[in-house]
Amino acid sequence: MTVREMSRPVAVAVPNLERLKHALAAGIITFLLTSLIVGIETVSSTGELTFNTRYKEVVIASIAVFFGSWVVSLMREGRPLPALFGGGAVTLVLGALLIWNNLDPSLTAWLPFNAPIVNWGVLIVPASICARAAQMAAAERARAEGRATPLAGVGKALEPALPWVGIVLLVGAIALPWLPLGERTQAKKIIDICTIVLTYIMLGWGLNIVVGLAGLLDLGYVAFYAVGAYTYAMLSVYFGWSFWICLPLSGVLAATFGVLLGFPVLRLRGDYLAIVTLGFGEMIRIIITNWRAVTGGPNGINNIPRATFFGLPMERDVPEGVVSFHQFFGLEYNPNHRVIFLYYLILICALVVNFVTMRLRKLPLGRAWEALREDETACRALGINPTNTKLTAFAMGAMFAGFAGSFFAVRNQFISPESFVFLESAVILAIVVLGGLGSQIGIVLATVVLIGLPELFRELKDYRMLAFGIGMVLIMIWRPGGLMAHREPTIRLHDKTRAPPAVAAAPKPAAEAAK
Amino acid sequence: MTAAAPAGNGAPPLLQVEHLTMRFGGLVAIDDVSFMAPPGQITALIGPNGAGKTTVFNCLTGFYKPSVGRLTLNAPHGNFLLEQLDGFRIAQKAHVARTFQNIRLFAGMSTLENLVVAQHNKLMRASGYTVGGLFGIGGYGVAEREAVEIARHWLDRTGLMAKADWLAGSLPYGDQRRLEIARAMCTDPVLLCLDEPAAGLNARESADLNQLLLSIRGELGIGILLIEHDMSVVMGISDHIVVLDYGRKIADGTPEQIRSDVNVIKAYLGEAEDEPLPEAVAADLSHGA
Numbered sequence: 001m002t003v004r005e006m007s008r009p010v011a012v013a014v015p016n017l018e019r020l021k022h023a024l025a026a027g028i029i030t031f032l033l034t035s036l037i038v039g040i041e042t043v044s045s046t047g048e049l050t051f052n053t054r055y056k057e058v059v060i061a062s063i064a065v066f067f068g069s070w071v072v073s074l075m076r077e078g079r080p081l082p083a084l085f086g087g088g089a090v091t092l093v094l095g096a097l098l099i100w101n102n103l104d105p106s107l108t109a110w111l112p113f114n115a116p117i118v119n120w121g122v123l124i125v126p127a128s129i130c131a132r133a134a135q136m137a138a139a140e141r142a143r144a145e146g147r148a149t150p151l152a153g154v155g156k157a158l159e160p161a162l163p164w165v166g167i168v169l170l171v172g173a174i175a176l177p178w179l180p181l182g183e184r185t186q187a188k189k190i191i192d193i194c195t196i197v198l199t200y201i202m203l204g205w206g207l208n209i210v211v212g213l214a215g216l217l218d219l220g221y222v223a224f225y226a227v228g229a230y231t232y233a234m235l236s237v238y239f240g241w242s243f244w245i246c247l248p249l250s251g252v253l254a255a256t257f258g259v260l261l262g263f264p265v266l267r268l269r270g271d272y273l274a275i276v277t278l279g280f281g282e283m284i285r286i287i288i289t290n291w292r293a294v295t296g297g298p299n300g301i302n303n304i305p306r307a308t309f310f311g312l313p314m315e316r317d318v319p320e321g322v323v324s325f326h327q328f329f330g331l332e333y334n335p336n337h338r339v340i341f342l343y344y345l346i347l348i349c350a351l352v353v354n355f356v357t358m359r360l361r362k363l364p365l366g367r368a369w370e371a372l373r374e375d376e377t378a379c380r381a382l383g384i385n386p387t388n389t390k391l392t393a394f395a396m397g398a399m400f401a402g403f404a405g406s407f408f409a410v411r412n413q414f415i416s417p418e419s420f421v422f423l424e425s426a427v428i429l430a431i432v433v434l435g436g437l438g439s440q441i442g443i444v445l446a447t448v449v450l451i452g453l454p455e456l457f458r459e460l461k462d463y464r465m466l467a468f469g470i471g472m473v474l475i476m477i478w479r480p481g482g483l484m485a486h487r488e489p490t491i492r493l494h495d496k497t498r499a500p501p502a503v504a505a506a507p508k509p510a511a512e513a514a515k
Numbered sequence: 516m517t518a519a520a521p522a523g524n525g526a527p528p529l530l531q532v533e534h535l536t537m538r539f540g541g542l543v544a545i546d547d548v549s550f551m552a553p554p555g556q557i558t559a560l561i562g563p564n565g566a567g568k569t570t571v572f573n574c575l576t577g578f579y580k581p582s583v584g585r586l587t588l589n590a591p592h593g594n595f596l597l598e599q600l601d602g603f604r605i606a607q608k609a610h611v612a613r614t615f616q617n618i619r620l621f622a623g624m625s626t627l628e629n630l631v632v633a634q635h636n637k638l639m640r641a642s643g644y645t646v647g648g649l650f651g652i653g654g655y656g657v658a659e660r661e662a663v664e665i666a667r668h669w670l671d672r673t674g675l676m677a678k679a680d681w682l683a684g685s686l687p688y689g690d691q692r693r694l695e696i697a698r699a700m701c702t703d704p705v706l707l708c709l710d711e712p713a714a715g716l717n718a719r720e721s722a723d724l725n726q727l728l729l730s731i732r733g734e735l736g737i738g739i740l741l742i743e744h745d746m747s748v749v750m751g752i753s754d755h756i757v758v759l760d761y762g763r764k765i766a767d768g769t770p771e772q773i774r775s776d777v778n779v780i781k782a783y784l785g786e787a788e789d790e791p792l793p794e795a796v797a798a799d800l801s802h803g804a
Contacts, residue, residue, distance in 0.1 A: 356649065363655070364638040365645045367624075371632045374621035381576060381613050382702055383606030384635045392645075489625035491659075493667065493679035 019073050027066030034058045060112045064090075072129065078140070080133035087130030094123050166441050173198075173347055177340040188339050193455045195343045195411065199404055200451045202350040204431040204443040205357055206400030211429065212438035213357075213366060214393035215373025217274040219425055220261070220281025224254040224398035226288060226420035228405025233301040233415050234294070243307035247406050254402025255395040257284075262394035266387055269376075281425055289417045300416025306338070307345065307410045314338040342411050349407060353400045354440055360396075362490045369393050370438075427451075434475045436482025445483045449475070527589045529554040529738040530575075530706055535584035537570050537762075544570045546762045547583075552706065552755075555736040557728060559749045561773075562759035563782055568742045569616060571759070572708050575740070576613045577602035590705040607636050612704035614695040616711050616742075622684025626675055626694055629683050630666035631659075633701035638662055669697040672727065689720045693727070700731065706738045707731070713745040721745055725752050750774070758782065 039058040042051050071083040097110055098119055113119050176194060181187035203225060210218045228250035235241040235249065265276045288295045295301070306314065309325050316333045318324040325341075326333045360366035368389045371379050376386055409415050431450055435442030449471050475483060528551035537545040545567045552558040560568045573579045575586060575597060586597035588609050595609040605611050621629050631638070641658030642648030648655040670676045673693040678686060683694060692712055699707055709728075713721040729752055732739055743749045749756065749770070756773045758766040760782040766773055773779055 359649055360645070363642050363645055363648045364632075364635050365642075367628060367632050368635050368639075370624055370628075371621045371635075374623050375619050377578075378615070378619040378621065379632075380578070380603045381606055381615070381619075382633050382635060382698070383603050383608075384632075385603050385607070487623065489628055489680060491627055491631060491663065492625075493627050493663070493670070493676075 019070060022073060023066050023070040026069040027062045030065040031058060031062040034061050057113055064112075068125070068129065071133075075129075075133055075136065078136075080136040080140070083129055083133035084137055087126040087133060090126040091123065091130055094119070094126070098123065169441075169444060170351075177343060184334075184336060188336055191336070191339050191343050193452060195339070195346055196455060197447055197452045198343070198346040198350050199408060200428065200431060201444055201447045202346065202353050202404045202407075203401060203428045204435065204447055205350065205353045205440065206397045206404065207428050207432050208397075208435075208438065208440070208443055209357060209360075209369070209400070210393050210397035211432050213361070213373065214369040214390065216390060216393060217270065217277070218394075218397070219274045219278035219422075219429065220284070221277075221397070221401060221428055222420045222422070222424040223261075223281040223284035224257060224401035225405040225408070225424070226284055226417075227254045227257050227398075228402030229409040229415045229419070230288060230295060230301070230405075231402065232406035232409045233304050236305050237301055237303070240305075243305070243406070243410050247403060250402040250406035251399040252402075254405065255399040258394040258396075258398025259391050261398075262391040266390060278422070278425075281422060285417050285420050288420070296416075298417060300414060300418070301409075302414050304409050304413045304415070306413065307342075309341060314341060342407075346407055346411075349403055353403070356396075357440065365389070365392060367490060430472060434472060434482055436479070436484040436486075438487055439482065439484035442482055442484030446475070449483075528552060529589055530740070531585075531587040531589070532571075532575075533585045533587070535571065535574060535586065536582050537567070537574055537579060538582045544762050545574070545581075545759075548759065548762070548764045550757045550764065550767055552738045552740050554705075554738045555732060556754040557732055557739045557741055557752050559741045559743060559753035559756045560759065561743065561749055561756060562765075565761075566759040567762040568759055569710060570762075572613060572710055572740075572742065574598070575605075576611055576708060577605040588706065592705070606702055606704075609706075610702065610704045611706045611708065612699035612702045613708040614692075614699050614710055614712060616714065618691050618695055620683040620691055620695060620698070622682065624683060625680050626670070626683050626686065627663070627666055627679045629694060629698050630669060630701045631662050633698045634662045634665065634703075637703075665701055666697075669700050672730075673697045674723075689716055692716060692720075693724070696727070704737060706740060708740045710742045711744065712741070713743055713748045716745075718747075721748055724748065728752055 035058055038061065039054055040051050041054055042049055044050075067086065071086050074080075075083040094112075101111060111119050112122060173194075177187075177191055181190050203221070207218065207221045210216050210221070231250040231253045232243065232246040235246045236243065261277065261280050265273055268276055289298055291297070308314070312323060312325040312328050314325045314337055316324075316335075318327075324333075325331075325337060331337070357366075361370075368379065368384050369392075371382075371384065372386060372389050372393075379386055379389070408419070412419075427450065431443055431446045434450065435444070435446035450468060453471065454468050530552040532551070533549050535545055535548045536543070548567075548571065550558075560571060562568055570579065574581045574584075577597070577600060581598050584598065588595045588597055588611065590610060592610070595605075597605055597609060597611065600609060606613075621632060624632070638655070638658055639645070641653065642655040643653045647653035667676070667679075670679055673690075673696065675686075675690060675694060675697065678690065683691065686694060692715070696707075696709065696712060699709075712728075713724055716724060725748055728739060728741075731737065741749070741753065753770055756766075756768065756770055757764060758773060758776070758779050760778075765778040765782055766776045768776070
């Protein structure tokens with residue numbers, strides 16, 4: 001039995017009057033909340049501040065919430081049909097209006113809101129209510145007829161497919177530049193987005209060691225990213241060192257900073273650790289901003305040299321005596337070569353991080369990290385050195401951030417403290433938490449949702465961050481433990497397929513706790 | 516009071532506690548306690564709640580640094596002064612293992628993983644401190660298989676074999692207690708300190724526990740130090756009992772001697788009303804008034 005089935009609310013009949021009162025209250029609260037915030041819009045026209053009224057939106061929102069609350073409460077009692085038909089009708093009408101509106105803009109007055117994107121967003125709500133109701137109705141029918149409920153087996157059937165998801169994603173990632181992605185600029189855009197996503201995946205995997213495995217909440221992770229980026233930028237700009245020498249150096253230097261941060265925070269746990277690491281992240285950023293002579297201050301560092309392909313520069317025009325990449329391979333110059341090269345570079349870096357993390361999880365060090373996350377006192381009693389264990393976790397995570405940082409510098413060719421603000425740490429942490437602490441594939445999925453989708457919808461401008469927020473809220477509602485909360489033991493005594501009791505019985509205490 | 520323990524066959528005691536005193540600010544939790552734990556015997560540490568039993572354990576296993584006292588461990592692999600070792604080194608170097616009054620398992624890890632983590636130091640060396648293991652150099656694979664064999668042995672002894680791949684946190688209470696003992700045994704200890712291993716167990720489970728402890732003592736010849744309130748366990752399996760009350764040792768001897776000891780009966784059952792209060796308590800009370 002899945003957890004979802006067990007947590008199904010028990011159908012309790014509520015008197016109609018009660019339900020009406022409830023729905024009315026919801027409508028009135030919506031009216032009160034929206035009347036001032038939505039209903040009155042301040043406009044500054046020709047120097048003075050006036051306001052427009054938006055009564056229509058307020059009225060529509062209140063009525064929609066009233067009916068929505070009514071059908072949802074009916075649905076909760078096991079009567080999904082009103083929600084199914086109501087939600088379906090609203091979805092159809094609204095969808096039809098929206099599509100029609102594209103052809104004939106005179107219909108705009110009929111739409112609930114002015115901005116088209118908000119209308120599309122609103123469409124999701126009745127559509128999802130309708131879908132849920134349809135699912136419930138189908139389950140009800142199936143139960144009445146004694147068949148297995150549809151979707152019941154889907155979760156279980158998907159579990160063995162999980163390792164394949166990783167392989168499919170990997171093959172897809174390797175093949176991506178060779179897929180027909182459209183014309184040159186279109187292809188460049190898609191590969192660029194994937195490069196950004198991969199950078200965040202790498203950062204997520206790095207932070208996962210610190211937060212997911214060792215359980216040390218680090219809010220200043222971006223500091224190590226900055227250390228890596230500035231290491232490459234300064235060494236290459238000031239001393240002309242090549243990217244391939246600087247890449248490992250960035251990792252080493254970032255790891256050193258990781259240990260430096262680790263020492264003072266060894267005794268701290270939980271919230272206190274979070275605050276100190278947050279402070280450390282800000283310190284690094286402020287030092288970079290103010291140490292103008294070395295770091296260029298707020299102006300950052302410009303004209304960072306590009307990486308070469310094993311010594312072959314990827315430029316159109318090269319100085320006399322230097323063979324460029326396209327000349328060497330007898331290709332026609334194509335700026336996308338460099339984009340693809342950078343894409344593969346970050347892909348390889350990320351895969352190395354993944355490989356190392358997967359190996360470490362099965363080594364004593366990785367197991368000690370996880371044990372430390374579970375119970376530090378017990379670790380001490382077993383003779384595990386908590387100091388070394390914590391410091392290695394900090395150093396490993398920081399090293400991977402350092403690699404990612406030097407990649408960031410070589411890709412952008414320009415870095416400034418602007419790129420290493422606290423928000424970045426928060427985003428990386430959100431990726432790790434939403435992916436499911438400790439899950440490698442979960443981090444990939446969370447990055448695609450949190451970074452990939454907003455990048456893809458960059459045209460939506462301000463609504464982009466709204467999408468970020470909605471994505472985060474939805475994941476927290478549906479998967480409170482993260483997208484991939486399931487943790488596979490690093491070592492098994494019994495074969496997974498031959499030992500059904502362990503698998504079947506494992507969720508039992510969770511169900512008991514839920515009671 | 517000097518230690519008057521039966522030192523067995525004249526061999527040095529495995530653990531010798533001398534004049535152990537632990538103060539927390541003005542509070543004296545343990546006051547000049549001395550006793551011995553011989554190898555191959557079960558020594559029970561009993562006393563009413565708040566007598567300082569767990570504090571003695573915390574001093575022995577490095578969670579507290581004693582204010583005064585010497586804790587000598589005469590193990591086959593060397594002699595150690597426990598009060599001078601850092602917390603985790605007592606388990607690492609001196610091989611003193613312990614369990615906790617409130618179970619402390621790695622709840623999010625599987626039963627087997629709990630037992631493998633317990634063999635951390637041995638495996639860490641085998642993996643070349645991770646460097647070798649990362650690149651597949653050295654005999655880490657062999658060492659891990661050996662570690663799993665040891666884990667398998669203790670899973671078998673504690674009856675947890677079928678639940679090896681369960682999450683430790685999802686095991687029933689009695690199993691968690693036994694798993695904690697198995698985990699402590701996987702560190703290859705010379706002295707096993709058990710803090711109320713029978714707490715919360717039913718009669719049958721605590722009888723099984725008695726058997727397990729007796730067989731550990733009999734086969735491995737290691738010393739066991741036991742804190743316990745369950746008298747059926749204490750009287751059933753202890754070779755030697757030390758009784759604490761208000762941080763002081765009030766009795767020390769075989770179960771028969773303890774059973775008839777006047778001080779012990781007083782401490783457990785109380786005494787007549789007209790007995791004057793202890794001086795310190797009386798002084799405190801008059802201060803407060």
